[in-house]
Amino acid sequence: MLTKKGKYGLKALVDLARLAPGETAFVSEIALRNNIPKKFLDTILLELRNAGILRSKKGPGGGYALSQPASAIRIGHAIRVLDGPLAPIRCASRTAFEACDDCADPQACQVRRAMTEVRDAIAAILDTMTLEQFVAAPGAAGIVDDEVPEKKVVGRTG
Amino acid sequence: MLTKKGKYGLKALVDLARLAPGETAFVSEIALRNNIPKKFLDTILLELRNAGILRSKKGPGGGYALSQPASAIRIGHAIRVLDGPLAPIRCASRTAFEACDDCADPQACQVRRAMTEVRDAIAAILDTMTLEQFVAAPGAAGIVDDEVPEKKVVGRTG
């Protein structure tokens, strides 16, 4: 699951990536532009900064900015910082592995096997995608066959 | 995220798929064999039954069994029944779509775009995989380059 924290973080990164080179933005600006609670965004940007993805400057005229060009920032990295491992289940994570208490032998677990396959597919997308690609919006014409349904559907098939 | 509920459910399905044709198993048996709390498994199997994946028989000599051959049961279906939509975020679900309250226009959202791609990758795997394939264990030799690390790693890179 991508939590609100992760989502807010990605939105903030997009916001910052759109800045002119050298420019910085206040937390309050970013929060306002993206409908994010300012205080919550505070902690999110801080984590991204501690992870080396953002840099910050205090005081008047301060603010946040990307620490690297958008083309060098991988979406998967940001998500891991904010939401943890990409794997759907911990025992399927390649580097944040943790054994399930109900599994005698993780190597023999079918669930783990399948979820590892899923993890790899997710990682293949998100560790390849850079912030630069992420920001490059293919306009509203990008997804033509992906209509948004009227209201929430009963069956959970998504 | 695959919750314990989803995981337990999948394990139970594997258990049932290994039964001889026509044979049934008690909830208590399945629970015991897979280290699953009996009562919790009760509710899980019930949901799978209500979804048409399992059939059950009451009374002595009763129990649970697959309602269809394992080759006709799709893993993605079972997971959706137990854990909900496969998409990492609701607004990226194709049929259980729900708009985020912080997004003015879902069509223009970069996060949604990327997560839809992830959703499709997940669905491609899980909606293709049948219980039959899922159960077919390629022994311990199946994944050779997938060593299980000693203990939990600090960095969350999974």
Added chain:
DNA sequence: CAATAGTCCATAGATTTGGTGGGGTACGCC
């Protein structure tokens, strides 16, 4: 030194997850 804006810590409500308890109900079997 005063205003600004990031940093840090503590806390708290809401929701989800994971699980328990108890009773009801259909069924097979003496």
Added chain:
DNA sequence: GGCGTACCCCACCAAATCTATGGACTATTG
């Protein structure tokens, strides 16, 4: 037609996680 088995259903609960909020502190600029 009881009796026990084992599924069915309801309510409830504890713990964890998510989603914030409040307030104090610190560094910087003018």
